[in-house]
Amino acid sequence: MSTMRIGGLASGMDIDSIVEKLMVAERMPMDKLEQQKQIYEWQRDAYRDVNKKMTTLDTYIADNFILKSLNTKTATSSNSDLVSAVATGSASGSLSIEKVSKLAEAARGIGNKVDGVTGDTKLSSLFGSAKDMPQEFTLQAINTQGKMGEIVSIRIDEKTTVSEFINKINGSNAGVTALFENGQLSITAKNTGQAVEEDGKTPTDAMITDGNGKLLFEKLGLNNLVTKPGQNAEFQVNGILTERTTNAFSINGYNITLKAEFSEPSVTMTSSTNVDEIMTKVKEFVATYNGFITDLIAQTKQPKYRDYQPLTELQKKEMDTKDIENWETRAKSGLLRNDSIITSGLSSLRGLVYQTNHAVTNQKYNALYTIGIGTSKDYNSGGTLEIDETKLRKALEEDPDAVVQLLTMSGEKSASVTKVDGSTGTGDTRGFMRKIRDELDVIEKKIDERAGRGSMAETQYTLGKYLKNVNSRLDDWKTKLVSIEDRYWKQFTAMETMINKANSQSASLSNMFYS
Structure with a gap:
């Protein structure tokens, strides 16, 4: 822990080895702190891994049942x-x-044939002087809603050829397609239809250019940008x-x-x-959900091997890689055993299965069991789902909208409802999958409070505070151990000095008697 020292020259003792063994005993309290730190870090990572799995399930539900309609x-x-x-x-x-x-058609402009002009012809050659050629022009065309899109400016110069001119138009966002073939220019709007009225103004042509563009197009035989107006269906x-x-x-x-x-x-x-497609989606959801529940149940029931504490660096040096892996597998087991956050969350998720939704239009299908979905008869499964496919198919064939409402409708967590018996009250009118997402969010927030997220400081979550405290105590111990090791070396150095002095005196006496 301190600088290298050499001892034992006088005594012949391996002082370095003796001090090292003494320090092993002195380090025991610090080793326990480092083991506790490792356990906190493993727990933190285990919690965050659960949150990742919940995020994956939440995203799966959102992508397949909320953002997309289940009722295909x-x-x-x-x-x-x-x-x-x-x-x-x-x-x-x-x-x-x-x-x-009428079918909708796009506006188009078709020019007259211009003899002697090819794709390699420079635009400047069509003007009396290059100075007379415009360097910039604008184009504008209708968008998919029939409104005029943005005005796009296109720059050219005296070296620009006809082919390059066409490419600049097609490469812009003007909303038109240009073509020059066999000496003729054609420009077509990308979107069909007539321009619609905007802000009380009379609709214009579906394609518009400025004076510079008109001058350029005229040189290529197109005297009017629109020769065939667009039409609506x-x-x-x-x-x-x-x-x-x-x-x-x-x-x-x-x-x-x-x-x-x-x-x-x-x-x-x-x-x-499409009953078959809905059946497939529901079965896929149940399989995904069950995998998630089974995973969490397994973590809360993992055995805890109390004799397998995290290994210290010194212990690892005495073991091979395979033994270290096997040891740490057991040391990590049971980190979330009987965890209250996860077990209460699983209980809440299981409770959602039995809730009745009185907002479903067909009250015959106002609970999951009425459409053939329920929890496993094995209580130890932790609330995994089972499907009665015959019952689910019958419900979908009879009233698919009610089934979809029960599973995915938006609703409210606490809304006024009228029950089957005619009485009124409040209830949760959200679909089952929306309720699951809300419960996952509740569990995730509790885990964040305990284990935090990667972007959070240690002081913002419980395990982080524990780690901060342990790290502070470790720093104190490191300083303390340096002092203890220095003290041992001072003691052995003093012993060496005394032995050396005694040896010198013995040698002197010897010389006096035998000289």
Whole structure:
């Protein structure tokens, strides 16, 4: 612990070895502190690992059941060559497209052929002087909503060729596509339809340029940027005449794509719930949830090997790698055994399964057991779920919306509800999976209070405070052990000095008597 010393020259004793062994005994209180520190660190990491698993489960639920609709539906079109449809989870009833008088088309400008001009022709050569050629121009076109997009500025110079000019337009965010082929220039809006009225102003052309752009396009034979205006799709749906700027749009939960003009017969879209897909999603959720619950239960029931304390550095030096691994496996076992945060959290999660949701429109399916989902009959499983597939399928076929509500509806934690018997009260109207997410959040916050997060200071969580205290005591012990070792060396040095002095006196006496 201190600088290297050499002793035993007078006594012949291995002073270094003696001091080292004495210090092993002196270090015992410090070793216990270091072992306690290691246990705190292992516990902290074990808690944080639980939080990571909860975050993974929460993200899985959000991605697959909250952000996406569980109620997947399939749409059928009576004539998909004329109109195709995709049903979203909100699709309901049928939708009839009686006729399509116009399909949406993009605005386009087609110029006259300019003889002698190719892609390699420099734009400046089309002007009397390079000084007369504009160095910058603007373009603007409609966006997907039919409103005029941002005005985009495009710069060129006297070295810019026609091909480079076209590439600059196509590489910009102007919302147009340009083409120069066989001496002709064509510019087409990327989005279909007419420009819609904005702020009470009369709609303009779907593509606009400034004076500089007009001058440049005229040199390439395009005297008017728009020679064929864009048009909206015009059609009749469920007896109502309407229009859209595109041929693909959403209406009544259906994503519709108009493919051709027609007048009769009408095209009808219907939707049906994809029961098999919902069954698959629910089974996947149950398997994922059960894996999470089983993992946590296993951690709370891990055996605790009290004889296997964390190894000190000195102990590790006397063991091989495999033995160290085996020892630490047992030393880490049971870190979260019977942990109150996890066991109470598991109990709360298990309790959610038995709750009734009176906000479900069909009260026949207002609890998980009514749709065939319940906890395992083995109480030691900790609340893993089991599915009665026959019962779940029957519920989905009879009222899929009620099943989806029971599992995923937003609702409120404490809302006014009317029960089946007609009485009123308050209850949790959130779907089962939303309740799980809320309970995971509660457990996670409790673990944060105890084990913190990587971004938190030690003083912000319980185990961090313990570690801070242990580290402070370790620092004190390190200083103390240095003093103790120095004291031992001083004592042995004094002994060596006395022995050396005695040896000198003995030698002197010897010389006096035998000289």
